[in-house]
Amino acid sequence: PSLLHIEELCDSVVRSHRDTSQFRLEELQALRWKLFSREEIHAYQSKSVDEMWQHCAVRLTEAVQYVVEFAKRIPGFRGLGQNDQITLLKTGSMEVVLVRMSRCFNTENSTVFFDGKFGSTELFKSLGCGDLMVAVFDFAHSVCALRLTEQQMALFSSLVLINPDRPCLEDRGRVHRMRRDLEVCLSHMLRRDNQESLQHKLYQKVSVLRSLCSLHVEKLHWFSQCYPLTVHSVFPPLYKELFT
Numbered sequence: 001p002s003l004l005h006i007e008e009l010c011d012s013v014v015r016s017h018r019d020t021s022q023f024r025l026e027e028l029q030a031l032r033w034k035l036f037s038r039e040e041i042h043a044y045q046s047k048s049v050d051e052m053w054q055h056c057a058v059r060l061t062e063a064v065q066y067v068v069e070f071a072k073r074i075p076g077f078r079g080l081g082q083n084d085q086i087t088l089l090k091t092g093s094m095e096v097v098l099v100r101m102s103r104c105f106n107t108e109n110s111t112v113f114f115d116g117k118f119g120s121t122e123l124f125k126s127l128g129c130g131d132l133m134v135a136v137f138d139f140a141h142s143v144c145a146l147r148l149t150e151q152q153m154a155l156f157s158s159l160v161l162i163n164p165d166r167p168c169l170e171d172r173g174r175v176h177r178m179r180r181d182l183e184v185c186l187s188h189m190l191r192r193d194n195q196e197s198l199q200h201k202l203y204q205k206v207s208v209l210r211s212l213c214s215l216h217v218e219k220l221h222w223f224s225q226c227y228p229l230t231v232h233s234v235f236p237p238l239y240k241e242l243f244t
């Protein structure tokens, strides 16, 4: 691919990320000291397990919808077969949400943006998934430590999604060619930013993402065993489609 093609691809992925980022970095920064009060925290902790799971599932599904929009704007994604688009989103959308979530973490007080304010893991106590919460928070801290620019996050997110190793892909070769161009974009950008050392650190995050997502699916499976009706009747359809 020509250098011009690579620069254009880079710009378009960055633009897609910015246009589908749900909250702009500046907005999240402006809200970062808006913390939940003791009463508000107590109210969340008094929710039943299924109420809190449902609440999170709705929020998470909103975040996933923005990632679906991001994927559709990655050059070449819409050129893939429908089945391959679904396969990449089914396995990659939660991973991209987790990468993006690092933008809404305040590492100074270990709080995350949720429902308009920032709260710590204690907010999610009634979910009954302490280990998942700790893992999500730890991952967010580790991504924040990389101090990624929005451009770097955009390129990394596209690489997380366009993964030719996903199971059951019909046209693996096509995904592979898309990925190779995106990899050239990222290394081109890191060279321009004089941050080549970031490359392997980002690729190391991929395995942590995979374990985080399987932990999320494992907890969801456990939850749906205890509350089948909640998952069946009130969980967002997209959430069920992607994670069950």
Ligand SMILES: CCS(=O)(=O)c1ccc(CC(=O)Nc2nc(-c3ccccc3)c(C(=O)c3ccccc3CC(C)C)s2)cc1
Binding pocket: 021, 022, 023, 024, 053, 056, 057, 059, 060, 063, 097, 100, 101, 102, 103, 104, 112, 113, 114, 115, 116, 124, 127, 133, 136, 137, 216
């Ligand atoms: C992502 C784009 S953004 O503009 O940065 C943005 C946009 C919008 C928001 C607001 C938001 O939806 N925050 C949520 N926070 C958490 C959360 C919860 C526990 C710990 C850490 C973050 C949500 C979850 O439901 C979640 C996320 C990851 C793994 C597991 C879960 C819970 C399981 C039970 C579904 S939703 C935040 C950030």
